[in-house]
Amino acid sequence: MTAPVLAVQDLTTVLHLASGAATVVNGVSFDILPGETVALVGESGCGKSMTMLSVMGLHPSPPAEIVSGHVELEGVDLLGMTEEKRRLKRGADLAMVYQDPMTSLNPLMRIGDQISEVLVAHGRSHKEARHRTMEVLGQVGIPQPARAANSYPHEFSGGMRQRVVIAIALALRPKVLIADEPTTALDVTIQQQIIDLVREIQADTGMAVVWITHDLGVVARVAGRMLVMYGGHIVETGLTADVFGRPEHPYTSGLLKAVPPVRGKERPPLLQIPGTPPDPEHQPPGCPFNPRCPEAIERCRQEMPPETARHGPTDDGQLQTAACWVPPSEWVA
Amino acid sequence: MSEPVLSARDLVKEYPIRGTRQSLTAVAGVSVDLHQGETLGIVGESGCGKSTLARLLVRLEKATSGTITLDGEDITDIDGSRLREIRRRIQMVFQDPYASLNPRQTIGRTIEEVIEVHRLRERQVSKSRVTELLEMVGLRPTFAGRYPHQLSGGQRQRVGIARALAVEPEILVLDEPVSALDVSVQSGIMNLLGRLRDELGMAYVFISHDLGMVRHISDRIAVMYLGRVVETGPWEPVSDHPLHPYTLALQEAVPVADPGVEANRHVSSIVGEVPDPANPPSGCPFHPRCPLAEAICRDVLPDLIPLLEDHEAACHVAARRVGQPAR
Numbered sequence: 001m002t003a004p005v006l007a008v009q010d011l012t013t014v015l016h017l018a019s020g021a022a023t024v025v026n027g028v029s030f031d032i033l034p035g036e037t038v039a040l041v042g043e044s045g046c047g048k049s050m051t052m053l054s055v056m057g058l059h060p061s062p063p064a065e066i067v068s069g070h071v072e073l074e075g076v077d078l079l080g081m082t083e084e085k086r087r088l089k090r091g092a093d094l095a096m097v098y099q100d101p102m103t104s105l106n107p108l109m110r111i112g113d114q115i116s117e118v119l120v121a122h123g124r125s126h127k128e129a130r131h132r133t134m135e136v137l138g139q140v141g142i143p144q145p146a147r148a149a150n151s152y153p154h155e156f157s158g159g160m161r162q163r164v165v166i167a168i169a170l171a172l173r174p175k176v177l178i179a180d181e182p183t184t185a186l187d188v189t190i191q192q193q194i195i196d197l198v199r200e201i202q203a204d205t206g207m208a209v210v211w212i213t214h215d216l217g218v219v220a221r222v223a224g225r226m227l228v229m230y231g232g233h234i235v236e237t238g239l240t241a242d243v244f245g246r247p248e249h250p251y252t253s254g255l256l257k258a259v260p261p262v263r264g265k266e267r268p269p270l271l272q273i274p275g276t277p278p279d280p281e282h283q284p285p286g287c288p289f290n291p292r293c294p295e296a297i298e299r300c301r302q303e304m305p306p307e308t309a310r311h312g313p314t315d316d317g318q319l320q321t322a323a324c325w326v327p328p329s330e331w332v333a
Numbered sequence: 334m335s336e337p338v339l340s341a342r343d344l345v346k347e348y349p350i351r352g353t354r355q356s357l358t359a360v361a362g363v364s365v366d367l368h369q370g371e372t373l374g375i376v377g378e379s380g381c382g383k384s385t386l387a388r389l390l391v392r393l394e395k396a397t398s399g400t401i402t403l404d405g406e407d408i409t410d411i412d413g414s415r416l417r418e419i420r421r422r423i424q425m426v427f428q429d430p431y432a433s434l435n436p437r438q439t440i441g442r443t444i445e446e447v448i449e450v451h452r453l454r455e456r457q458v459s460k461s462r463v464t465e466l467l468e469m470v471g472l473r474p475t476f477a478g479r480y481p482h483q484l485s486g487g488q489r490q491r492v493g494i495a496r497a498l499a500v501e502p503e504i505l506v507l508d509e510p511v512s513a514l515d516v517s518v519q520s521g522i523m524n525l526l527g528r529l530r531d532e533l534g535m536a537y538v539f540i541s542h543d544l545g546m547v548r549h550i551s552d553r554i555a556v557m558y559l560g561r562v563v564e565t566g567p568w569e570p571v572s573d574h575p576l577h578p579y580t581l582a583l584q585e586a587v588p589v590a591d592p593g594v595e596a597n598r599h600v601s602s603i604v605g606e607v608p609d610p611a612n613p614p615s616g617c618p619f620h621p622r623c624p625l626a627e628a629i630c631r632d633v634l635p636d637l638i639p640l641l642e643d644h645e646a647a648c649h650v651a652a653r654r655v656g657q658p659a660r
Contacts, residue, residue, distance in 0.1 A: 043517060187378035191586065192586040214516060217588030220590050221595045222588075240592045258517050260523070262572075263594075267549055269527065270520035270523055273517035292517075
């Protein structure tokens with residue numbers, strides 16, 4: 001079996017708030033293999049962004065604090081190293097792209113300088129940095145790279161700005177790209193262009209991508225494998241086709257039925273999941289989904305179910321796992 | 334077919350561009366009809382003019398030219414008490430109700446105020462009417478005592494809908510009503526809208542960038558691009574068998590939550606971006622991005638004409654393909 005490029009073990013991050021400590025990432029473990037695209041799926045407040053920020057060491061501290069866990073990039077422990085060393089790893093091997101490109105670009109600095117700055121900070125000469133800047137602007141499909149390099153972010157559309165942010169992330173040829181809702185603010189035709197772009201880059205470079213999204217359509221389109229988060233826990237994992245085909249967690253199942261079908265003459269009412277995702281400060285005891293779950297039994301209100309293997313392993317060693325006390329054969333909904 | 338309740342003809346909205354003598358055409362000649370009890374879905378990407386159209390239809394803004402009629406009566410230029418009367422009959426629901434709720438006022442008071450402004454009930458009965466309205470949108474009566482910040486996004490949108498319903502409108506214009514909500518919350522609002530429409534016999538104009546949601550709720554769909562309707566007809570042919578290459582591009586760009594479907598799809602992304610409405614391309618506004626564009630598309634703006642029964646599109650190439658002469 002291939003060694004993972006990124007391995008996260010039992011990661012737990014708490015937020016220290018005036019009202020007390022809230023566990024926003026709760027014992028999260030997963031592996032990312034070289035070249036693969038994995039979707040990290042969940043609704044607002046489920047902990048998906050905080051998980052990946054913790055992996056990057058970019059969690060806002062304070063109030064966030066990683067209280068346990070290991071993060072290994074190609075076998076090297078990231079959490080144990082000094083911030084200085086981690087900073088060099090970040091960008092070089094592990095890069096992140098955010099939802100709103102405007103907030104990750106400096107409005108007062110030319111695009112080209114923003115890309116070169118990253119390269120120079122990682123030890124490239126100014127000449128090398130300039131060369132790579134032009135190369136990477138071309139790679140992300142920005143017309144006339146030399147002219148673009150001299151422009152400011154506000155001179156670009158949202159889609160072009162997101163290409164610039166991706167160019168910055170790619171400048172150092174990272175092994176893993178963490179894309180946090182990179183297309184959520186974009187129109188669908190522009191989203192498709194960005195999806196194609198990331199795919200092309202992956203095909204060229206063998207970079208792995210962790211795609212954080214709430215959009216199940218995007219998951220089906222981009223990801224070979226998916227991780228479903230709820231209330232700070234990973235509640236289901238597996239190959240995308242398997243998880244969509246036979247969800248093992250009632251939350252995954254509910255999410256899939258809440259989306260309107262896009263084919264056929266039938267338009268049945270959509271499945272509703274009652275209530276709203278829990279606020280990290282007020283997590284219920286037991287499984288975080290239990291207050292909204294149609295399948296919840298007494299045990300769910302007392303004890304968090306462990307993640308267990310449900311199907312597999314497949315030929316390439318992949319398991320479908322879920323953290324739920326009630327098997328689908330006993331579901332009532 | 335019966336007469337439409339709400340009808341727009343050749344609506345144009347131009348905004349002056351500050352510091353210049355030029356103007357930007359946000360809506361460039363749109364005609365739509367809404368029938369009793371029907372939902373007209375309007376779908377398009379940012380800058381297509383769909384939100385401006387919504388604001389014109391509810392008379393929050395005045396059209397530069399064109400006419401709007403409500404039950405045959407021209408409401409394009411009315412104001413004063415007649416406009417207030419129209420506001421009772423057409424209500425708007427916004428994407429983010431938080432922005433339109435007074436943070437210092439309880440939910441109950443917010444809804445009561447609407448009832449009082451429109452003098453729909455005596456003051457004593459408006460409280461019980463609030464309870465009734467909250468129940469209609471699936472909120473417990475105790476919500477009347479809460480403030481907007483104490484509510485989740487989905488609950489706030491329910492309040493936004495209850496407030497719109499307070500005046501017993503015939504028509505709701507819904508501008509991206511579920512776009513800001515989580516997936517599991519969206520479905521509840523969509524079901525609520527469907528139920529209210531059926532129970533109260535209202536007609537909806539449902540505006541969204543999300544073709545999936547528009548497809549789910551609409552009887553008819555109009556697809557907008559750069560200020561114009563480029564395709565319109567019943568929901569199923571427009572969403573599933575589109576005639577216009579832009580609608581097709583939109584449909585293909587929307588990822589389907591089904592890996593089986595996605596694995597067998599070869600989506601070719603369309604090039605470029607929506608042009609600047611202040612400087613629109615010549616001819617068909619879609620031609621710079623269109624995979625089918627021909628010489629004529631660069632020069633001649635295609636009219637929106639019926640190409641199949643009850644199914645119109647504005648495309649030279651599509652017209653020829655279905656054997657209709659384009660105008």
